[in-house]
Amino acid sequence: MNKIYKHVIADIIRNRIVIFYTLILLLASLSVFSLEDTSSKGLLSMLNIILMIVPLVCLIFSTIYMYNSSEFIELLLSQPLKRNTIWWSLFIGLITALGLAFFVGAGVVILIFEPSFLGLMLVICGLLLTFIFTAIALLAAVLTKDKAKGIGLSIILWLFYAIIFDGIVLFMLFQWADYPIEKFMIVISMLNPIDLARILILMQMDVSALMGYTGAIFKDFFGTTGGIIISFGTLMLWVIIPFACSLRYFKKKDL
Numbered sequence: 001m002n003k004i005y006k007h008v009i010a011d012i013i014r015n016r017i018v019i020f021y022t023l024i025l026l027l028a029s030l031s032v033f034s035l036e037d038t039s040s041k042g043l044l045s046m047l048n049i050i051l052m053i054v055p056l057v058c059l060i061f062s063t064i065y066m067y068n069s070s071e072f073i074e075l076l077l078s079q080p081l082k083r084n085t086i087w088w089s090l091f092i093g094l095i096t097a098l099g100l101a102f103f104v105g106a107g108v109v110i111l112i113f114e115p116s117f118l119g120l121m122l123v124i125c126g127l128l129l130t131f132i133f134t135a136i137a138l139l140a141a142v143l144t145k146d147k148a149k150g151i152g153l154s155i156i157l158w159l160f161y162a163i164i165f166d167g168i169v170l171f172m173l174f175q176w177a178d179y180p181i182e183k184f185m186i187v188i189s190m191l192n193p194i195d196l197a198r199i200l201i202l203m204q205m206d207v208s209a210l211m212g213y214t215g216a217i218f219k220d221f222f223g224t225t226g227g228i229i230i231s232f233g234t235l236m237l238w239v240i241i242p243f244a245c246s247l248r249y250f251k252k253k254d255l
Helices: 002-013 016-035 039-068 070-077 083-113 117-143 147-175 182-189 193-202 208-222 225-252
Strands: none
Touching: 002 016, 002 083, 016 039, 016 083, 039 070, 039 083, 039 117, 039 147, 039 193, 070 083, 083 117, 083 225, 117 147, 117 193, 117 225, 147 182, 147 193, 182 193, 193 225
């Protein structure tokens, strides 16, 4: 197992796309903190960048990498190795390399300019989003043999979580504005890891007052220690469940 994921890590780190991704994050983070007056404004700008770029890159890159590694996976399957070991090695290799790229590109800069609990939370959320969308990419790749369909599915998933989901939530808020659904919105927000990470960070930045009564409800939950623990636990479930589903399907799949 060690040899497989070390090979995957070395292969990904040398990839030009990953190097470019790291440099883009590094340039963006340095520019944001240099241009903004306060570190809190820089964190808010970095939050928006992380929520859009990290899921997109992790989804598309991981999906393409899995399809390009199909011959390598078939070679491993011909060896006396368990499918469980192969899939775990690929996943660990991907999240380690992509997580390292994120940490070097954005995490280090965030912790230098904002060495606080809030800065640490943003870095942890960025790493968890890396793990989550890598796991989702593995699930998308294993569900179909067709490369175009797999990449298309990944793009659709990113569009849904990054854009469409928010539109659905706003529609629900407008339609049921006369009903007390604010607490229900807390449950709904946990169905989208991007929204959950966004709310979790915003509630620590004292901007909940701008969100009215709904913001106060969110603050009462996400602003507490228990709420933070539940939120991070939910994000961890977003890593575990898609990966467990992809592993189960990979074990049964006829390659």
